[in-house]
Amino acid sequence: MSMTMTQKILADHAGLKEVVAGQLIEAKLDVVMANDITGPMALPIFKQMADHVFDKDKVVLVPDHFTPNKDIKSAENSKAIREFSLNQCLTHHMEQGKCGVEHAILPERGIVVAGECIIGADSHTCTYGALGAFSTGVGTTDIATGMATGELWFKVPSAIKFVLKGKLQPYVSGKDVILHIIGQIGVDGALYKSMEFVGEGVQELSMDDRFTICNMAIEAGAKNGIFPVDEQTREYMDKHSKKTYKEYVADEDAVYDEVIEIDLSKIIPTVAFPHLPGNAHTMDEINNDEKVYIDQVVIGSCTNGRMSDLRKAAAILKGKQVAERVRVMVVPATQKIFVQCIQEGLAEIFVEAGCAFNTPSCGPCMGGHMGVMAKGEKCVSTTNRNFVGRMGDTEALIYLASPEVAAASAIAGYIADPRKVGE
Amino acid sequence: MKANGKVLKYEDNVDTDVIIPARYLNSFDAKELASHAMVDIDPTFVERLNPGDIMVAGKNFGCGSSREHAPLALKTAGVSCVIAKSFARIFYRNSINIGFPILECEEAANDIDEGNDVEIDFDSGKIYNKTKNKEYQAQPFPEFLQNMIQANGLVNYVNEKKRG
Numbered sequence: 001m002s003m004t005m006t007q008k009i010l011a012d013h014a015g016l017k018e019v020v021a022g023q024l025i026e027a028k029l030d031v032v033m034a035n036d037i038t039g040p041m042a043l044p045i046f047k048q049m050a051d052h053v054f055d056k057d058k059v060v061l062v063p064d065h066f067t068p069n070k071d072i073k074s075a076e077n078s079k080a081i082r083e084f085s086l087n088q089c090l091t092h093h094m095e096q097g098k099c100g101v102e103h104a105i106l107p108e109r110g111i112v113v114a115g116e117c118i119i120g121a122d123s124h125t126c127t128y129g130a131l132g133a134f135s136t137g138v139g140t141t142d143i144a145t146g147m148a149t150g151e152l153w154f155k156v157p158s159a160i161k162f163v164l165k166g167k168l169q170p171y172v173s174g175k176d177v178i179l180h181i182i183g184q185i186g187v188d189g190a191l192y193k194s195m196e197f198v199g200e201g202v203q204e205l206s207m208d209d210r211f212t213i214c215n216m217a218i219e220a221g222a223k224n225g226i227f228p229v230d231e232q233t234r235e236y237m238d239k240h241s242k243k244t245y246k247e248y249v250a251d252e253d254a255v256y257d258e259v260i261e262i263d264l265s266k267i268i269p270t271v272a273f274p275h276l277p278g279n280a281h282t283m284d285e286i287n288n289d290e291k292v293y294i295d296q297v298v299i300g301s302c303t304n305g306r307m308s309d310l311r312k313a314a315a316i317l318k319g320k321q322v323a324e325r326v327r328v329m330v331v332p333a334t335q336k337i338f339v340q341c342i343q344e345g346l347a348e349i350f351v352e353a354g355c356a357f358n359t360p361s362c363g364p365c366m367g368g369h370m371g372v373m374a375k376g377e378k379c380v381s382t383t384n385r386n387f388v389g390r391m392g393d394t395e396a397l398i399y400l401a402s403p404e405v406a407a408a409s410a411i412a413g414y415i416a417d418p419r420k421v422g423e
Numbered sequence: 424m425k426a427n428g429k430v431l432k433y434e435d436n437v438d439t440d441v442i443i444p445a446r447y448l449n450s451f452d453a454k455e456l457a458s459h460a461m462v463d464i465d466p467t468f469v470e471r472l473n474p475g476d477i478m479v480a481g482k483n484f485g486c487g488s489s490r491e492h493a494p495l496a497l498k499t500a501g502v503s504c505v506i507a508k509s510f511a512r513i514f515y516r517n518s519i520n521i522g523f524p525i526l527e528c529e530e531a532a533n534d535i536d537e538g539n540d541v542e543i544d545f546d547s548g549k550i551y552n553k554t555k556n557k558e559y560q561a562q563p564f565p566e567f568l569q570n571m572i573q574a575n576g577l578v579n580y581v582n583e584k585k586r587g
Contacts, residue, residue, distance in 0.1 A: 041451035073449035139491035139517035188483035366445040
């Protein structure tokens with residue numbers, strides 16, 4: 001056999017010994033997830049196929065996008081998934097104030113683990129590949145079908161292998177790695193493919209770094225991103241989950257479309273300029289250019305709202321003040337992270353520096369609420385997309401960056417190099 | 424099945440945030456979504472579009488979020504088909520699942536201009552540019568997906584399978 005890690009997981013879930021790239025299969029699903037945008041739309045479609053979900057342990061509905069409900073229509077949408085979740089007696093019932101952003105809460109609650117086949121009606125569902133699972137984003141009809149039948153059709157993807165070596169420099173993190181990669185291969189550089197991350201450099205990346213990297217696989221067009229399971233992954237799953245998991249390793253003779261080596265030690269802080277995540281500029285380039293003055297900073301989201309992200313931002317903001325013309329939204333990704341920020345004194349650091357410290361939500365990432373941008377405004381954001389109109393007015397400009405760059409920029413008032421804070 | 428219409432042409436990487444901006448996603452009413460289609464990069468799209476018109480675009484059409492609201496908005500607005508060099512994978516799935524015709528054809532995407540009169544024969548995958556009197560051949564769908572399209576989408580396919 002010569003299968004990639006992704007292909008082996010898909011083969012097992014399709015009940016096949018072997019699959020090849022391009023093959024169309026029907027695979028069994030371990031977790032099916034939707035949110036308050038995609039869930040309500042899926043319910044009438046689900047009802048055309050079934051009265052009950054295929055397995056109440058495996059279907060999860062997360063109210064996180066327009067919550068706390070931003071308007072009446074959003075309240076109706078949250079209500080629809082809440083009632084469905086309660087009526088169907090879903091094991092993992094999620095509610096505002098008790099959960100968080102979907103792609104942070106599912107790993108944190110141990111709902112997703114290695115070796116699983118997971119779909120979510122949200123494009124950033126690829127996040128869970130960090131745990132060694134096959135996980136991909138789908139649309140509403142797909143998710144309704146998954147909820148009803150526990151199966152879905154897939155085209156088996158080919159893969160690009162990223163061989164990581166070396167160790168990240170201080171003030172460089174997973175976000176810089178993935179922005180660097182998307183800058184290199186382009187926003188369709190991995191279209192329909194898996195991005196498989198391997199090599200000795202993997203062990204140097206924290207789980208939070210891996211979640212960030214897999215989260216943005218879709219921004220290169222990928223079907224999924226995936227990391228092998230190592231001691232860190234096992235430790236994370238043992239701490240967060242009671243589920244049994246299965247470890248997969250790619251065959252030694254697996255065929256890849258491309259093999260790309262990434263030397264982690266050479267990556268420097270990187271920012272994606274408007275209006276594509278692939279429009280990457282290194283901080284060295286930025287330092288030589290004219291300053292980009294900013295109006296807003298967002299630190300949070302399914303990409304970078306985890307504990308280590310907030311710790312890194314707080315370390316830079318501690319004892320400093322946010323620039324006068326800048327407003328900062330800090331949005332912890334889950335309730336657990338929120339309370340940990342309080343316990344560790346991070347909340348105080350953020351608030352004393354002049355940041356708004358908000359309740360877990362997708363919030364401003366997709367221009368929903370809690371930080372919508374006006375015409376001509378510029379924002380440094382730790383989120384994942386900088387498309388036209390993504391965070392508000394079509395003439396607002398979004399610069400995607402790490403929590404370290406976001407925090408340094410908040411203090412400076414322009415896009416700033418975290419390596420130079422304190423100089 | 425055939426489509427016939429005038430072409431509205433777009434560049435690479437038309438993302439789902441511009442096909443239907445997130446601020447309208449508090450609704451999934453197809454007509455309401457359709458009324459806002461493409462507004463952020465083409466504010467007169469809905470006014471200019473006649474039922475049956477065809478969109479032609481570059482690579483990676485429909486990249487970004489998984490919102491099925493995007494193909495639904497275009498379908499309901501009256502677009503009969505999108506021809507592109509390539510499609511983002513979730514948009515591709517969503518379109519098939521709701522029975523919205525899309526075709527991958529690099530040659531057609533390069534050659535067809537804004538306003539051209541185009542006819543499409545979905546059974547053969549042939550695209551005929553009446554304005555330029557030229558024909559292009561699109562990638563046919565694999566059989567499995569053809570069956571799904573013939574069943575008029577995934578829901579019917581699943582229900583037919585259940586009935587055996």
